[in-house]
Amino acid sequence: MSRSRTTVVDIAHAAGVSKSTVSLVLQGSPLVNEKTREKVNSVIADLGYVYNRGAANLRQARSKIVGIVVNDLTNSFFAELAVGMDMVVQSAGYVQFLAHSGESVDRQREVIASMRENGIAGLILSPARGTEAADLKPLIDSGIPVVVVVRNLSGAKVSTLLSDNYTGAKAAVRHLVSLGHTRIGFMGGFLDTAVFAERLRGYRDALQEAGIAADEALIVHSAPSRAGGVAAVERMMLLADRATAALCLNDAVAFGVCDGLRTVGIEPGKGFGVIGFDDVIEAKTAVPALTTVSVDPQGMGQRAAQLLLKQINAGGNEQESLVTSVRLVVRQSCGAPVRNNHLEEMA
Amino acid sequence: MSRSRTTVVDIAHAAGVSKSTVSLVLQGSPLVNEKTREKVNSVIADLGYVYNRGAANLRQARSKIVGIVVNDLTNSFFAELAVGMDMVVQSAGYVQFLAHSGESVDRQREVIASMRENGIAGLILSPARGTEAADLKPLIDSGIPVVVVVRNLSGAKVSTLLSDNYTGAKAAVRHLVSLGHTRIGFMGGFLDTAVFAERLRGYRDALQEAGIAADEALIVHSAPSRAGGVAAVERMMLLADRATAALCLNDAVAFGVCDGLRTVGIEPGKGFGVIGFDDVIEAKTAVPALTTVSVDPQGMGQRAAQLLLKQINAGGNEQESLVTSVRLVVRQSCGAPVRNNHLEEMA
Incomplete structure (x- = not known):
């Protein structure tokens, strides 16, 4: 992909340290002293080196990628949900594949297969209409944590986050x-x-x-x-x-x-x-x-991402079912006299 | 990630073929005859083998991932744009990282860096407010094709797709x-x-x-x-x-x-x-x-994705600047007598 890829050896040479030291800096190891770390990072910046996380993921057999599939991104609810997930995923140092199934079960199957081939560590799915528990079985059998949001998928052995x-x-x-x-x-x-x-x-x-x-x-x-x-x-x-x-x-x-x-x-x-x-x-x-x-919706997206990351870190076999509380917000469209925005709180 | 990863050797053994034959089938090579291909694919399905595209990408030094960063996914325009991109990207056998910068240049820099570490083949960017051409220089210098959409970024050596x-x-x-x-x-x-x-x-x-x-x-x-x-x-x-x-x-x-x-x-x-x-x-x-x-917006997203894929296939150094035509659609909000939907066409 890159025209002239700088290697760890180049960095080690320019910084006057060993190749192992450069690797430790790249992995964020606490074993390298501050001064050496700064020198190595400065050389990395100068030479424009990009850490190949794909290779690192393979070496470590763990990925920093999560998959997110929503049924309809053109509905503001799902766009806001995705934005909430994005916040948490990025802050945790992950990056997300994000796809729109457009309510097509076939398309959903294709994107999940494609995400899986590209090594996702976990999946958040707002299922397309007509999705069956069996559709997720191959993914679940492979030990990849799955969080189903918004629409319940009865019979699926996955974690779920639904609203009340x-x-x-x-x-x-x-x-x-x-x-x-x-x-x-x-x-x-x-x-x-x-x-x-x-x-x-x-x-x-x-x-x-x-x-x-x-x-x-x-x-x-x-x-x-x-x-x-x-x-x-x-x-x-x-x-x-x-x-x-x-x-x-x-x-x-x-x-x-x-x-x-x-x-x-x-x-x-x-x-x-x-x-x-x-x-x-x-x-x-x-x-x-x-x-x-x-x-x-944004808060729900955040919680879904937190739930997935928790499962990924825990090794992925614990299922949790969470139901988020909701509240009626009385504004003008129901014709009620407006008192305040958060009139009725519910557990 | 997977609990019991099936290997190419397992498949070769079960299908009674060589390991090289299995590899050729996985790569879609025309050198394998139809009957052998069917047998291998049937064993792959039975054993639940998932092709590790991350490893394949590394071996081939090319990725089937594109990055998409939009400034505001909660604005329907950008959600529809992303849906258009998604259609073309998935159909071409790619998968996309999709992130929302929320108009933050810092966040945009972080997500692009993260996408780059994860080996994107190209990037489509609808820049956050305040983005400068210099922000994209490291990416461009590394030879990764970039298509800037919606908002022009003057001085940047990238392809652009803007509306008129x-x-x-x-x-x-x-x-x-x-x-x-x-x-x-x-x-x-x-x-x-x-x-x-x-x-x-x-x-x-x-x-x-x-x-x-x-x-x-x-x-x-x-x-x-x-x-x-x-x-x-x-x-x-x-x-x-x-x-x-x-x-x-x-x-x-x-x-x-x-x-x-x-x-x-x-x-x-x-x-x-x-x-x-x-x-x-x-x-x-x-x-x-x-x-x-x-x-x-969906059509514009599709064209942006097509432009990026074209650049990826061509090796990425050709810049193109496209301006898509627009048309006034007269409906009721301007108070005009409504004649038909596509009243005034423009070049």
């Missing part, structure tokens, strides 16, 4: 009930993700708790995106007895629902209560500011 | 002039990026061409984000003689401007004309749908 989708959804619906709503919808998402199932269960249980009969017509499926939210409103508007408020699968859907409502002349937060899920950066500045269940 | 910011901005302002606006603002961005300078120049030249005196008060700086757009509107509202329309630095700012206008009771596209720049996915479904200068 059930409690969050329940709190959101309780809030809408407390504002007097009885026709409450659930908008966005498809049946085949664990996230959808858990949030829907929270929605159903909160309705039951309030003595409100569930109306299946008010559960409107759509893509889990802004465009999906617009489409969901269109279908909701066809109903004779519409909802007056809705919990949306995520913030992207909620923004789309706000857009769709405006298209038909309904002001979100006034004519219709909207609650999202995630609390992406944009939720705070949107108009109306979005009431949402905060998952803290 | 000047022409795009000019077309947008011409359009606002054609709608009868004479008080036209430029909202968002800071002075220290090339993108800002080029778009501002297009804005100024279009005003001059129309015989409209530039009013510096209508150029409102802010962070190049949605929150920045909201802040820019607040400052615009303090002016005695406000703008009636604005070209925004990018779509993120434009969405924030729409949010900010609604906060003060002005409906974007009716009481105030808003034009963005980029055409992120959300621009189409937003309400009002955003009139914007389309850069096609």
Whole structure:
């Protein structure tokens, strides 16, 4: 790759030390005295030597690379999640392969195989729709630690970091009930993700708790995106007895629902209560500011990376399942009188 | 990393062929007949052997890894750009390190150093604010091909892929002039990026061409984000003689401007004309749908990756500077009567 690769021998010669001393400096060994270290580092800088970590990794049979595969980088939630992971990974002296599966299980398999060939020390995966536990078996069998985030993959022998989708959804619906709503919808998402199932269960249980009969017509499926939210409103508007408020699968859907409502002349937060899920950066500045269940995507990314690094350092066979707490952040889109930003804290 | 690593010798033994034959199959050599190849591949699958590409890269002194560093992954434009790069990189059998510099030159230096230590074959960089040509010199001197995207880095001996910011901005302002606006603002961005300078120049030249005196008060700086757009509107509202329309630095700012206008009771596209720049996915479904200068972020990411792969294959010393064409996409936010989506095509 390099036109004229400087070698350890060149550095040793220029610095007037042995080749072993140079190697010790490169490995950050405490056995070299400060003055020698400085001299060697100064020669390294002058000669433009780059430590070949690929070779070092092979010699040491351990890699400083982690793999991260997310299902949709164009959804702000996953971009913020990736940014959180990036912070922790880089600070720990690792570098990450980061790929986008675009919800394709085939593509996910290809990128994981490619990352594995390139020697990852561990993998963080937000699985594409339709991923099965068996898909991760070869990786797990090889002893590479895997942390599954966001979407649960039941049956997989991996560590998981999920948000408390059930409690969050329940709190959101309780809030809408407390504002007097009885026709409450659930908008966005498809049946085949664990996230959808858990949030829907929270929605159903909160309705039951309030003595409100569930109306299946008010559960409107759509893509889990802004465009999906617009489409969901269109279908909701066809109903004779519409909802007056809705919990949306995520913030992207909620923004789309706000857009769709405006298209038909309904002001979100006034004519219709909207609650999202995630609390992406944009939720705070949107108009109306979005009431949402905060998952803290960057914080979740950081925790996922910490969990993976812990497993890598521990040798990789301990599985941990963590559920991060969430909280309802009441802003303007649900039509509630705004008191403060962090109104309801949940465990 | 792996608990029981299968070796080439194991495969040769199980398949009843020589070790060299297994190696040839792993390298995809045409010297092995089809039947033998199938037998070897079947044993490889059975034994769960993973080709150690890191070792292969070292032996061949070439890597199948590219580095991608973007300044802000939480801005949809850059996320979509990265997704475009990802598509091309993966299809070509490469895998990418992808990092987010968060506009920090220090962090950018660290991640590039880390990627280099891990043996990248080339780098695509959307530079952090304040990056200087000299920052890339060590990388360039080592013969690693570099493609700089989005933000020009004058003086750097690298290939570049930029969008035609000047022409795009000019077309947008011409359009606002054609709608009868004479008080036209430029909202968002800071002075220290090339993108800002080029778009501002297009804005100024279009005003001059129309015989409209530039009013510096209508150029409102802010962070190049949605929150920045909201802040820019607040400052615009303090002016005695406000703008009636604005070209925004990018779509993120434009969405924030729409949010900010609604906060003060002005409906974007009716009481105030808003034009963005980029055409992120959300621009189409937003309400009002955003009139914007389309850069096609995914397409731009694809072209950047193609350019880098071309340089890697060619040996890396040819520099190319490409400017991608842009087009004004007229939707609802500028208040124009909507005729069709791709109204004005530009070379």
